[in-house]
Every structure is written in structure tokens, then in C-alpha cells.
Amino acid sequence: MSGIRTVVGAPAERREGREKVTGAARYAAEQPGTDRAFAWPVPATVARGRVTGVDATAALALPGVLAVLTHDNAPRLAEPDDPTLAVLQNPEVPHRGWFVALVVAETPEDARAGAAAVRVTYATEPHDVTLTAAHPEAYVPEEANAGYPARTERGDPDRAFDSAAVRVDTAYRVPPLHNHPMEPHATTARWDGDRLTVHNSGQGATVVRDTLSALFEVPAERVTVVSEHVGGGFGSKGTPRPDVVLATMAARLTGRTVTLALPRRHLPAVVGHRAPTLHRLRLAAEPDGRLTSVTHEVTTHTSRVKEFVEQAATPARVMYAAPHLRTLHRVVALDVPSPSWMRAPGEAPGMYALESAMDELAGELGMDPVELRIVNEPDTEPDSGKPFSSRHLVECLREGAYRFGWAGRDPLPRSGREGPLLVGSGVAAATYPVQASPSTADARALPDGLFLVRVNATDIGTGARTVLAQIAADALGAPLDRIRIEVGSSDLPSAPLAGGSSGTASWGWSVHEACTRLAERLAGHSGPLPGEGMVARADTTGRADAVSPWARHAFGAHFAEVTVDTVTGEIRVRRLLGVYAAGRILNPRTARSQFVGGMTMGLGMALTEGSTMDAAFGDFTECDLASYHVPAHADVGAVEAHWVDENDPHLNPMGSKGIGEIGIVGTAAAIGNAVHHATGVRFRELPLTPDRVLPALLAR
Amino acid sequence: MKTFDYVRAASVEEAAEAYAARPGARYLGGGTNLVDLMKLGVERPAALVDLTRLPLDAVEELPDGSLRVGAMVRNSDLAALPAVRDRWPALSQAVLAGASGQLRNAATTGGNLLQRTRCPYFQDVTKPCNKREPGSGCGAREGVHRDHAVLGHSAQCVATHPSDMAVALAALDARVELYGVEGTREVAAADFHRLPGDRPDLDTEIRPGEIVTGVVLPASTAGRPSAYRKARDRASYAFALASVAAVVRVESGVVAQAGIAFGALAHRPWRARRAEGALVGAAPTDDAFEHAVDLELAAAEPLRDNAYKVPLARALALDVLTRLTASART
């Protein structure tokens, strides 16, 4: 990768940028076709029970309605790995909002009216949707999301805690959160005989193709899934969601091209959410700040459809040196929608709790919170004992403190005041694991001097096309404008999904290998290329997924300055600053956007985003974008992202770590800690809306 | 959304006739709430009578110093009117505190008054709601009701009125002009919206088929110090958790005139008559303001999860009253 003029590391402009700013970019629901029909789902209106009857008579009598799919007439599917995809296969209703019918019609208006006219009757059963830390059905699962063990323990954390000089025993609560990408989950499906073509909004077309192939029992080579442009996902489009199955069923049943774009209000129930997490933390330290015992226990919920356990206690296994350490996850299966991935599952809520508790500990110790973290820097990964491939958290903290102007800070809570505003600042650390999956790619040298690089990567807004072209250019020793890159179709060489901050590492690895191989071949070739050019292929299986002797994580530090209005309890973030150590930054322009985007979502998690499970009805009350408050322009002030150079040879050929998720990790804690600094009040439940903040200020 | 007939009226008279001739008709203004509710299935009109091209978009200075704003004047234009900004600033501020630039460009003055509650149970046709379906029950009273009413609610309904604009109109003694087949009439803005009682399906005093033709801002509050302040969950584009509009005139060291209205606390903009009564004649001191506001809010009956609204409304009111009287207090 070292060269005099590397393209990697340059701030190349997004390759699809022009299409996006002119409106020419086509998303999954935007596929013109004269025979197109539109589908609209019918969600269950009971929290638990079974469908006893679906009366579609009135719906079918409406103009334009073509079909009403129910569990009685929908195509039978092979059993899916993901039970949330077994839609319309049986009458069971595992939670409110589960789809019980689908209307297909000539126009979107006809479909919506048809769905409103379907009459469904139910036999209901008592339901329980309320998570409590003492829930009698809470259990310790075998593992949490991503295969982490649910429980780890080293030493004797309880005894070490009991005998410690300085202790913090505290609890935090993160509510359910919703991904809400701006593009709702959407699919356009068409069958040509036994050939299936699907345009889908997902984060990985290969996994969608393989899932459809299995469910509909069609060979994978007769299924094409295209995800050319994807309007965000943040985990909620990581694997196929019911829209892709329903649209494909509807297309098969009606013989039409069918578009199903899920209505926004349906999303919270069917595309996954960040499960609520109840945290208990016990930290013990010597008077000099060195941690002696860390216990992080998390209770969360899952649905009765499948077990998904938000791995919120796992960052404590990575962060700080403590001889005694326990992490534990408990889960309760409730009659709730199935939770799933949302940007930094585990790390985002876990580091909110851990980094808030660390701030409490700094207060108990009378110690600067930056210094407290530096004092507890471990030599090896605390849980595994593995050496870090690279770890520059201390550098991030110091660089951030310098850039933020931390040095002059009066540590006394409630020491900053500007008229009716209390002003405070806070810090928190961040971490996210380095991951990669096997991927394939091919690279072709064309006679006209261009190179065509193909990989089924998905650009969900990360700039995948751009950075992969940069990687290819360097491996080929060619200028960037000679690289053509094709992504976003399952007909391209298979590749993993965009998730786990691993897309660039996984895809880039195979692109790098294919291009390196092609460059070698070209070097040994003389004379003109044949008409079809010269091609090289790569498959990183065995390398990208090899077990590493190194503990590999990205780290970061977040600093926040907030104002708290003493009249209303309204909190605003004036400044947010992040410094990251995330390996080599391959494209600073798009990387900065990802960091800032993650921090913005963390700001929402801290201040505006919260969802409520309605105990009586079993659904999320804040089901639309008027009531679920993602941050608006006016909420987001100065947000800066910086990084420290990190040269880590133990990652992948590019030397990169993932950057898509670490921005959200720690942001909420930094803001919460700043609010404590501003007000002297420790809030332990998110979001920090006026209904919580003002009464606490007045009670003080 | 079910299909519907569409009629574009040439005059107010024609509109009222078209409405009367079509059972199940609704009037269409900017549509920002009606079309939303039609998509949700909450509103199911058989016909829409489009009022947007009626000649109700004028703004007139009346001889007595009041200002008549046509019902079809868009919210953004209303907020930008120099006359409104200069003489009834609370109204401009209230309108600009609501919705978004795009919505304000479409929403009309009349439509803003007639918008429906954003209670999530009202908006979800699969749940009980006495406002949407009388007799079906109230999901909010024992359900998720952080945003709901603390004043004037009933066993039947705990919804709040969502408008910011209407709160300012109530405080400013504005009047709502109505046209119906029986003729024209005026209703005080503060009395235009109802409390739910046992008829939560009725939001306002408007009669079937009546059209809001305009709003009159009276000379009595013109040029008086007035302001609007709102607290919300995010910095913009969110409904109020609580809000207050106030107009205050201090003469010779005592409050000579006071109009105060709260938003997001009740089924209607809550005109704080008790507080006003306590203030008029009193010196504009912190104690007087606290006494007056507490007198008003003593009537609050918070639900399980919305008690925060009372101190929030109190703090907003004290802040606005203090600011409006700052020059008279120094």
C-alpha cells in the first residue's frame, strides 16, 4: 500500500454523489414497470393470540385490489433460519404489529384502502410486555448477540468490591430505540417463470439472495437481488426483513411486479429495534483511581419469536484493567416485537452505562475523568489476556482534551452559568471491535486501459464504491479515474453484508487481493490484452475469518459541551468532539461523515430518542417520526471528528478498522456526563427530555 | 383512505352549499392534518370541498385598528406579516414555533385552528378513543400519556390541542369569524375550542358546515408587549410539552391588562383567567406573578406520568411575564 502517490487516504468525492444530488439514484421502490402492483400489509391488532378468521370480501370488492394474502393462501415457505421471516405461514400472533395479511392492488392508494378493509378476528391470550430487572422469567442465555458468551468472570468481583476503598454501585436504563433509516424497508419483486429478480433496500444482497433461494426453494443462480442505492439501514436492514418475503410471495401469487415499501408506522414492530437495557454497575477502586473490581450486569428483553440479546456488558471486557471482573446478560422473552441490530448493538448502550458509571467514580475519587481512564489503561485485553494489535485510547483522550480545551475546566458541578443556562462538559471513551468476513471479488483489465472491479458490496451511505475504487487503484497502481467499480447486485462476486463496521475490511480485502493478483499478471504480460481483457479473482475465506492472536478494537474519546435551560429543562449540545484511533483512515472525507453521523445518532440517544412499550396494547407508542424524535437540524451544533494515525499490521491489507459505529459509542455518556457537570444532577435514564430534567432541577 | 368526491368552490356560499349537499363532506384547507388523518383512516370523508382558492387570503387593516386575517392565509405568511410581527409578536412567534417551514407554507390560518389532537390513541384506529369513536373508551388515561392534559380533562378524554398559533390567538383576545348557511358569526378565540366533557368528539364550537373565514386580531392587544414560549423534546419540529402566550400592559407601576394562555395542557388553549384576575391591579413583581400563576395551576390534575407539565408551565409563564414587564420593573 505504500507508494509515492497512494489514492487510499485521499478525500475522494463520492462516486454516486451526482446521482444522489440530482435525484437520479434509484432506490428499491423506484423501479419503473408497466405491470407494477403495490402491496400494503395488515398488522395484527392484538398483543398475543391467533388469527381465527380473515374476511377479505370487502377488500377484494374495492376497485384495484388484486389479491389478499393470508396464512391460508400465501405460498408455503421452507423454514427460515430467522423466524421473523415466516410470515403468513400460520395463524399465530406473537406480538402486536406482526403481519397477518397483505393486500396487493393496482395503485398504492388501492392497496392502502384494501388493507383498511380487511377484517381479521383473533383469539387473544394474556400478554406481558413489561421488562423489569426482577422479572421472574429472566434467564441467562447461552450467548449474547454476535456469539459473545453471556457471562464472564475473573477473580472475585464481589469480595473485591466489598473490601474496596472507593465504590460506585449504580444503575442505568436505556429505553427501546428505533433505527428509522430515512428510506423505509422496501422491495420490488418480479418472477419471470422460475427466475426471480428483486430490488431490495437491504444492507447485503448476497444474504437476501441466499435467503430467498432457501425460502422459495429456487436455485440461487435463478435469483438476482439488486441493492444499488440504499437509504440507510443502521442494522435494521442487515438481514432480510418481512418486506422482501412478502413482496416475493405477492409477485408469485399475482404474476405481477410487486412493490412493497413498508409504511413508516409499521417499522417499529417488524424491522427490529434496540432492546431496552437495564444496567447495574459496581465499580471499586483504590484511592489512586486504579480499578479493583468491575461488575456490569444487563437485563434486556427479546421476543417470543427469537432470542436476540443485546450484548451490552461486553465492552467492560475490553476497556479497563481490573483484576476482578464480571459481566453478565439476562434476558426475558416477552410478547414484544423482535429486537435486532441497531448501530453498535451492545457497545452503544453498554458504554453509555459503563462510561457514566466511570464518571460517577471520578466524582467519588475527586479525580479528573480523563485521568481516571488513563490510569486504568490495560496492558492486555482484560477479559482474554490477548495483546492489543493496537490501542491508542490514551492518545485519543489526550488529543481530544487538547482540542476541546479540557484543561481549563472547573471540575465542580454546576460551576458554569450563562444567565438561565447551566453549562457543563463531559468526556467518555468509545470502543468497537474489529471484524471482517470472507468475501470474493474480481478485477478485470480492459483493452481500453480501464479496470473493472466487481464485488457485491452494498453502499448504504458509507461511500463503499468510492473507497473500494481507491483500494483497487493503489493495488493496481492505476489512477482512480481508470477504475470502474460495480457493487450492489447478487450477480456480482458474493460478499458479506454492510454491518458490524466490517464492510470495507471484508470487501476491500478481496478487492485488494484480486487487484494485486491482476497487477502481477499484467506485469508478466506483454502485448495487447485480449478483447475480453484479463481477469483475476479473489476469495478471502480462511484469511479474513482466521482467528487472530491479537485483541483488535478501535477506540475513541468523546467530549461534549451542553447547556441546560433552568427554565424548561431543555438541553442542547453546543459542541461535540470525537477523536478516534481506527487504523488507517482510507478516505477522510467519507470517514468524517460516518464519524459525525454516529455522533449525531448518539446525540439523539442522549437527548431526544425514546420509545415506550404500551403495557396494555403491546406496541411502541412512538411509532412515527413525529413522536419518535430523531435529532433535527436545530439539535445539532458543532460536531467535529478527528483521528490519530494508527499503523496496525495485524488487521487486513489496508490496515483499516471499522468506522461506521464507533461514533455513536460513548457519545450519549459524554453528553450525560456533561449534563451532570452542568447541573450537579446524575440522570440515569435516557433520553434527557424536559419531563425528566426540569423536575430534577427543581427538586435539587 | 377511501375514495371521495372532490369539489372546488368559487365562493364561501357555494362551498357551504356544496358541503350541505354532500353527506360526509369535509372542507379542505392546506390539508397538512386532514390528509394525514385520511391516510390513517381517522378521517373518512365522502367528499372534500376545497376552500384553498376561495378569496379568503386577504389581510385587512380594519378602521378600529384591528387586523383581519383571511382563513386561507398560509401560516408562514401570517408569521411574516409586518403588522403581526410588530403589533402582535406573540402570534408570529407561536406560528414559527410550530411544525416546519414546509408545513407552514401549506397550512392555513383556519386549518391550524381546526387541526386535531396528536394523541397516539386517537391516531390509531385499532385502539379505543372516545374522540374518534365515541363510547369506545380512552387508551391514554391509563396508557402512555406523558404528552396529555393536566387541566380540564374528563373521564372520557385526556387529549391536548396541538396548535401553537391558537394559544397566541387565545391570549391576544382574537376573534374567529365563521360563515354558515345561517349566516356569519364571531366567536372569541379563547372560547372557540372546547373542553372534552362527555363530548370529546367535538373539538370546537364550530357548527356542522360552518367555515372559518378569518381571524381578527383586536386593537385592544395591538402593540402591547406580547410573547410566546414553548418547551419541547427537540429543538425544532416537535409539538409542545407546554407553552405559554402572554400579553401584558403595565401602567403607573401596576398591571393594567393581562392575557395569558397555556398550550399543551388541555383540550383547548387554556386561557388563564384566574391568573389574569389576580395580576390586574397588582405590581409586576415576582411574588405577584408566582401567586397568579400558582392560582391558575392549582386546578391542575396531572395524570400518572405527566405531573412535570405543571412546573414546566409555571416556569414558562413566569419567564414570559418577567420578560414582558422587564422595562416596567426596572
Add this chain to the structure above:
Amino acid sequence: MWIRGPYGTSPLRKGIHDMGTDIHADGGLSRRHHSETTLQVNGKPHTLTLDHRRVLLDVLREDLDLCGAKKGCDHGQCGACTVLVDGRRVNSCLLLAVSLDGCEVTTVEGLTADGEELHPLQRAFLDRDAFQCGYCTPGQICSALGAISEAAEGHPSHVTDPSVPSGRPVPLSRDEIRERLSGNLCRCGAYPRIAEAVEDVVR
């Protein structure tokens, strides 16, 4: 008195009539529930027989294959569908198309007049990397366009200093831009870059 007209003041505007009774009954469409409607979209007239339920957003996307305006929420809660109607930014998902008969509509596709040269706002969005997934982008651009003219015409915002004289252009500070664009949500969190892009254009 200074006041803008309602929609439909362009020469294309038709006379006032009962839409349900003056269209032909043929063609298999319910004549009470469909109406002939003319819209001038990006400078071109389109006359369509429209289902009364059809909102402008669906006319653009489904009838005219102009997919630049996005369907993010379909309820006026996200701003992705923002277009200009008679020069003013609006949520096209909440406007019944039949009520816009005779109106002029500008979408993001209409900003590149010759299909080649980008509008300065589009160029600024590229220069600033003011988007990621791109789904809110056309709405942000149309909204910014509308917001710039509103400020020039003296429309205040929630954050406008009351001492700015009414009726005069409002300078677009960073705070003004952020407030005025708050009707356009961006889940990728490109807000700071979007504000910079708009600043580039108004400076």
C-alpha cells in the same frame, strides 16, 4: 398589505368548478373519484386523470417517474418529499394533487436545467459531502432552495432576532439555516455538512 397569493395563481389555473361532474365518464374510472388535472412540472405541462386520493408525491413518483422526491414517512414528518409548488417548499406527501390543478411544481430533477450543469446547491452538497445514503438529499436541497428565498423575502424564523426589522431580508446565519431546515430529517447525521453547503451558497 403585503401578502402572497395562494397556490394556483399561474396562468394555467382553471376556472372553479365541481370536479366530480365535468369530466367524461368513460375509461373505466369512477368519474366521481377521478379528475383531470394539469400540473406544470419542471417547466413541462402534464395533464393527467388522477385518483382524488393521489398526493403530489405519488404523481411525481408513479405517474411521471420523477423519483427524486422521496417517500420517507408519507405523513409530513420527515421532509424527504419536499418540492417547490409555485416557488414555495412544501411536503408533497400531504398535498392532494387534484387540488393543485394549474400549479407549477419544481423537483430536484428540475434544478439541473440542461441535465448537465449542477445547481450551486447541488454542487455545494457534493463539495461538502453533505449526505451519505442520499435518501433525504433531494428534499434537503429543495428545502434549502425554498428557505433561501423565504429569508430573502423577509420571512422570519423561530430564531430570528426580534430586532431584525419586519419585512426586510433575514441574513442566514448558521442558526437560521439549522432552524429553517429542521423540517428535513437526516438519519445519517449529515446536518453540519448540509449547513455548511447552504452557507457556501448564500455567502
